[in-house]
Amino acid sequence: MSLSVEQVMELAPVIPVLVVERVEDALPIAQALVKGGLPALEVTLRTPAALDVIREMAKVEGAVVGAGTVLNPSQLDAAMEAGARFIVSPGLTEPLGKAAVAARVPFLPGTATAGDIMRGLELGLTHFKFFPAETSGGLPALKALAAPLHVARFCPTGGITAENAPKWLAEPFVKCVGGSWVVPKGPVDGAKIEALAREAAALAR
Numbered sequence: 001m002s003l004s005v006e007q008v009m010e011l012a013p014v015i016p017v018l019v020v021e022r023v024e025d026a027l028p029i030a031q032a033l034v035k036g037g038l039p040a041l042e043v044t045l046r047t048p049a050a051l052d053v054i055r056e057m058a059k060v061e062g063a064v065v066g067a068g069t070v071l072n073p074s075q076l077d078a079a080m081e082a083g084a085r086f087i088v089s090p091g092l093t094e095p096l097g098k099a100a101v102a103a104r105v106p107f108l109p110g111t112a113t114a115g116d117i118m119r120g121l122e123l124g125l126t127h128f129k130f131f132p133a134e135t136s137g138g139l140p141a142l143k144a145l146a147a148p149l150h151v152a153r154f155c156p157t158g159g160i161t162a163e164n165a166p167k168w169l170a171e172p173f174v175k176c177v178g179g180s181w182v183v184p185k186g187p188v189d190g191a192k193i194e195a196l197a198r199e200a201a202a203l204a205r
């Protein structure tokens with residue numbers, strides 16, 4: 001079943017941002033996250049294994065697997081071919097935005113300025129990543145942007161933690177946050193990931 005970008009953002013308060021080096025780690029990570037209550041999984045195309053990781057994770061019941069770090073239309077095509085059901089990018093270019101709109105795939109392009117968001121609105125997009133959130137002025141900056149650009153909704157990502165997520169999630173223009181903290185680097189510890197996911201899934205919106 002295909003979901004709208006809003007539905008993807010409403011699956012849980014947190015979209016875990018995943019950098020997975022080994023295909024063997026895909027299933028245990030996805031299973032632990034879904035079990036902990038985080039079904040939307042962003043697999044970044046930062047490792048050679050990423051497309052195979054998407055294919056593996058898509059087999060996990062309940063998982064809604066997307067691709068992150070998508071930089072251009074050919075990566076968008078490859079991610080969708082691998083089974084990605086939503087697309088996240090660090091920034092917004094016209095070729096990528098147009099390709100995502102044409103593909104009718106839920107798309108969260110990274111934005112950090114009013115101009116970025118306005119270019120997205122011109123393309124018909126209304127939901128954006130705010131990236132890198134903590135270093136682009138943090139919540140005061142997003143509040144200032146969301147006032148005039150009041151139709152836009154955001155997934156702040158970059159520097160978000162379990163500790164600072166609640167202040168972002170309390171805002172009406174924030175639908176969810178993204179972050180890598182839920183899956184610590186190193187050997188996969190399913191119990192630990194599940195516990196971190198459970199804590200993240202319980203954050204109030």
Ligand SMILES: O=C(O)C(=O)C[C@H](O)[C@H](O)COP(=O)(O)O
Binds near residue numbers: 017
């Ligand atoms: O490459 C992309 O497209 C990204 O999505 C970047 C990630 O969102 C951030 O690198 C996650 O930031 P941290 O949670 O601070 O580790």
